Amino acid sequence: xxxxxxxVAFGALAGVIALWVVSERRYKRTKRRLNEALHRALVAVPxxxxxxxxxxxxxxxxxxxxxxLTFRSEFGExxxxxCLFEGARTGYFVEVGANDGLRYSATYALEALGWNGLLIxxxxxxxxxxxxxxxxxxxxxxxxxxxxxxxxxxxxxxxxAGEHSDLASHLxxxxxxxxxxAGRHAREIEVPLTTMDALLADAPRVDVxxxxxxxxxxxxxxxxxxxxxxxxxxxxEDHDLAVSDAQRRAIxxxxxxxxxxxxxxxxxxxxxxxxxxxxxxxLLCLDQVEAI
Numbered sequence: 001x002x003x004x005x006x007x008v009a010f011g012a013l014a015g016v017i018a019l020w021v022v023s024e025r026r027y028k029r030t031k032r033r034l035n036e037a038l039h040r041a042l043v044a045v046p047x048x049x050x051x052x053x054x055x056x057x058x059x060x061x062x063x064x065x066x067x068x069l070t071f072r073s074e075f076g077e078x079x080x081x082x083c084l085f086e087g088a089r090t091g092y093f094v095e096v097g098a099n100d101g102l103r104y105s106a107t108y109a110l111e112a113l114g115w116n117g118l119l120i121x122x123x124x125x126x127x128x129x130x131x132x133x134x135x136x137x138x139x140x141x142x143x144x145x146x147x148x149x150x151x152x153x154x155x156x157x158x159x160x161a162g163e164h165s166d167l168a169s170h171l172x173x174x175x176x177x178x179x180x181x182a183g184r185h186a187r188e189i190e191v192p193l194t195t196m197d198a199l200l201a202d203a204p205r206v207d208v209x210x211x212x213x214x215x216x217x218x219x220x221x222x223x224x225x226x227x228x229x230x231x232x233x234x235x236x237e238d239h240d241l242a243v244s245d246a247q248r249r250a251i252x253x254x255x256x257x258x259x260x261x262x263x264x265x266x267x268x269x270x271x272x273x274x275x276x277x278x279x280x281x282x283l284l285c286l287d288q289v290e291a292i
Contacts, residue, residue, distance in 0.1 A: 059087065060113060066136070067112035075263030077106040077235055081208060082113070083283050084233060084276050092204050093117035093137075094231070096144060096196070096220065097212035101130035101137075106210050106235065111136050115207075118199065120144065122191050123157055140199060142192045144213065146222040153193040156186050195223030205229065212237040218250055226254055232276060234268040241266065 060069055071078050085091060091114075095107045098119035102108060107117060111134060119139045121127040127141035143153035200206070209231040211217050217236050226234065234256060238247050241264055248258055248266065256268040259280035269277045 065112040066114060067108075069109060069112045072102055072104065072108050073106040074104045075265060077210070077262055077265060077267075078109040080262060080267070080283055081106065081233065082109055084279050085207070086279075087113070089114035091115040091207040093208040093210070094120070094196075094200070094203075094206055095210040095212075096120045097210075097214070097237075098126070098130050098134075098139070100126045101133035101139075107137075107208070108134070110208070117208075118203065120199065122153070122155070122189075124189065124191065142194050142199070144196055144199075144220045144223060145193055145216070146219045147195060147197070149193050149195050149223055151193050152190050154188055154190045156188050196220060197223055197225050197228075200224075200229060203229065206231040208233045208235070210235045215239065217247060221250055226251075226256075230255065230270055230272075232270050232273050234270075235262075236266050236268070237264050238266050239264055 073079070091110060093107045093110050093115055094117055095105070098107075098121040099105065101119065107115070107119070111117065115136075117137045119127075119130045119134055119137045120142060121130055121139070122141065122143040124141050127139055130137070130139045143155070145153070206229045209226075209229075211220055211234075213220055214237075217238065221236075234251065236247055236251070238244075240246070241261065251266075251268055252258065255271050257271055257277065259267050259269045259277060260283075261267065267280070269280055
């Protein structure tokens with residue numbers, strides 16, 4: 001009996017070990033594939049855009065831009081937009097998740113050149129900084145959700161003393177949990193909840209719409225009738241870029257084609273904008289990150 005019990009125990013232990021080994025191998029293989037894909041996604045600014053930092057500052061020295069011309073985006077989105085629109089001095093942009101108006105801004109350079117637009121930022125302190133720093137843009141402190149969204153939205157921000165972070169769910173309908181960053185304290189805030197359509201009800205034609213809402217992009221798109229305003233260029237952050245094609249499947253049937261990626265951003269161009277699409281083929285010389 002003791003022998004049988006020992007044999008059964010040994011078999012159970014061997015099974016647990018085998019299961020652990022298989023699981024560990026699968027975990028490591030999945031982690032490796034994700035890391036490789038994310039490495040491709042987290043590319044630096046494309047070489048085709050790097051010279052533009054100096055080139056465009058020099059080109060637009062006269063007449064002088066109305067704001068100091070600097071490129072501030074994380075992955076070169078602002079330089080790509082200036083190139084796509086051939087340095088146009090007028091246009092209308094929308095940037096959702098505008099942060100403080102400068103940090104990682106993809107539209108600051110456009111405003112400096114002469115564009116006007118709408119900045120939407122849910123964190124009140126950051127929205128106030130936008131108002132101070134972006135004098136030619138309308139600033140709205142709100143969270144955006146699905147069609148019909150109204151009322152207020154509550155979510156958590158993580159802050160250091162005297163500093164505000166954009167680590168927050170921008171949408172009340174998105175169930176996101178962030179691990180509390182070291183040295184920060186959590187603070188729950190409540191802001192108005194609305195939709196993109198409501199904010200753009202009286203807007204002129206939109207040339208560029210940039211959406212960065214920390215995972216709530218699909219909900220926002222549900223409340224955004226892009227077929228009506230037809231933004232010429234649509235840039236949407238997608239942290240699932242390496243593992244999911246959900247955004248592409250949600251946007252392309254609405255009259256758009258993905259022209260490329262910059263970092264975690266998908267760049268879509270309206271199908272009627274053939275000249276923009278042709279320029280994008282040269283500028284966005286990045287390997288597409290395919291879903292695993």
